[in-house]
Amino acid sequence: MAKPLIGVTASLERAVFGEWDERFAMVPETYLVAVAEGGGIPLLLPPQPFDDADITRVLDAIDGLVISGGADVDPGRYGAERGPHTDDPRYDRDDWEVELVLGAIRRGMPVLAICRGVQLLNVALGGTLAQHVPDISDADHGGTPGGFARADVRITGGALVREVLGSAGDRLSVHCHHHQVLDRVADSLVVAARGEDGLIEAVELPSAPFVVGVQWHPEQHESDRRLFRALADAAADALPCDAGREERTDRAAGLLEHR
Numbered sequence: 001m002a003k004p005l006i007g008v009t010a011s012l013e014r015a016v017f018g019e020w021d022e023r024f025a026m027v028p029e030t031y032l033v034a035v036a037e038g039g040g041i042p043l044l045l046p047p048q049p050f051d052d053a054d055i056t057r058v059l060d061a062i063d064g065l066v067i068s069g070g071a072d073v074d075p076g077r078y079g080a081e082r083g084p085h086t087d088d089p090r091y092d093r094d095d096w097e098v099e100l101v102l103g104a105i106r107r108g109m110p111v112l113a114i115c116r117g118v119q120l121l122n123v124a125l126g127g128t129l130a131q132h133v134p135d136i137s138d139a140d141h142g143g144t145p146g147g148f149a150r151a152d153v154r155i156t157g158g159a160l161v162r163e164v165l166g167s168a169g170d171r172l173s174v175h176c177h178h179h180q181v182l183d184r185v186a187d188s189l190v191v192a193a194r195g196e197d198g199l200i201e202a203v204e205l206p207s208a209p210f211v212v213g214v215q216w217h218p219e220q221h222e223s224d225r226r227l228f229r230a231l232a233d234a235a236a237d238a239l240p241c242d243a244g245r246e247e248r249t250d251r252a253a254g255l256l257e258h259r
Contacts, residue, residue, distance in 0.1 A: 004063035004235035006040035008032065009097050009117070011070045011090070012047055027068050031114075034219040038228030040064060040235065047096040055099045064110040064235030067097055067117030069217065072180055075131060078123050083131040085179060098124045110210035110234035112227055115178050118203060118213030125186035125205075133179050133199070148175040148220060151195055158192030158204045160212050164230045165193075174201075174216035174224060181215060189213075210234035 010027040017024065025046035035042040043062060048054075059065075074089035075082050077098075082089070097120050104111050113121040119129050153172045155162055162168060172193075182200040185191060193202035193214070205211035210231065218224045 001236060002239060004040050004232055004239060005061065006035045006042050006064040006066060006232065006235065007045045007058065007062040007100070008035060008042050008066045009068050009093075009100065010044045010046040011068075011093060028219070030217075030219040031066065031068055034225045034228045035066065035232070037222070038225060038230075039232035040228070042066075045096075045100065047090075047092040050096060050099070055103050058100065059103050059107060059109065062109075063239060064231050065100060065104045065112070066231070067101055067111065067113040067120055067213075069115030069117060069177075071116065072131070073116065073120050073123050073129065075129070078128040080128065080131070085132040094120070105205065105208055105211060108209050108238070110231050110238070111208075111212070112231045113211075113213035114219065115176075115215060115217060118215055119180060119182065121211075121213045122182050122186050122189065122203065125188050127182060127186035127189065128184040130181050130183040133181050148177045148217065150174070151176045151201075151216065153193050153195055153201045153216065155193050155202075156191060158190050158202070159206065160204045160210060160230070161192035161202050164212075164226050172224075174214075174218070175220040176216040178215060209238070 008027055008031050010025045012023045013026045015024045025044055027044060032042040045058065071090050072087040074091060074094050075086060077094060101111060101121055101124055123129065150173055153174050155166055155168055155170045157168065165172060185200065185203060188207060189203040189205055191200055192204050195201050201216060202214045212227060218227045
């Protein structure tokens with residue numbers, strides 16, 4: 001069986017690499033390893049200028065989508081003023097990822113949204129965010145730069161999260177690093193897990209075959225990558241039949257012959 005192609009969103013960040021000092025498309029390698037170990041082939045999707053046709057073309061080319069972590073979502077998207085601890089807006093990334101995730105949901109494509117990703121998913125569907133966790137919780141959510149905290153998360157509901165990670169009431173020890181969290185949950189989402197402090201740690205979209213968002217970082221350790229395997233399995237199940245795949249391969253071969 002062919003492995004599914006999993007798009008992984010990336011950020012554009014200025015970095016120094018050897019003699020070069022410019023913007024690079026970046027995502028931690030742990031995401032790519034987790035996708036590959038889960039049974040998929042990762043493809044980077046950095047923000048870029050686009051129109052509706054571009055979004056359609058990208059989604060036509062992939063079988064599943066991971067919305068990765070990163071900078072804060074623009075509060076203007078959920079009708080709030082930017083707080084003193086909130087990052088400067090990344091309009092290009094917000095625009096790109098909102099259109100990708102909404103397009104993926106419309107076509108029933110499997111989606112796994114991580115950290116910033118679950119926040120963006122919630123905002124894209126009409127929810128809001130709490131902009132600074134230390135204002136509402138004393139628990140350690142990994143605010144130390146460059147570090148992750150281990151936190152206990154309790155499964156509370158949903159169906160997919162229970163199916164993949166355990167029964168309702170089960171506790172998971174997860175890696176987390178975030179200073180924002182879901183506040184008002186979008187009407188179409190259901191809460192699937194909470195932290196010991198009651199803050200939302202996972203949601204899912206019951207109306208879709210596989211749309212899960214987690215506030216923690218399941219890519220950070222091999223024992224916590226079951227969601228990536230579930231994503232790849234869902235994407236593989238939705239792959240076109242062999243005949244359709246052969247037709248696409250033949251068409252591509254014909255194009256190469258005429259180059």
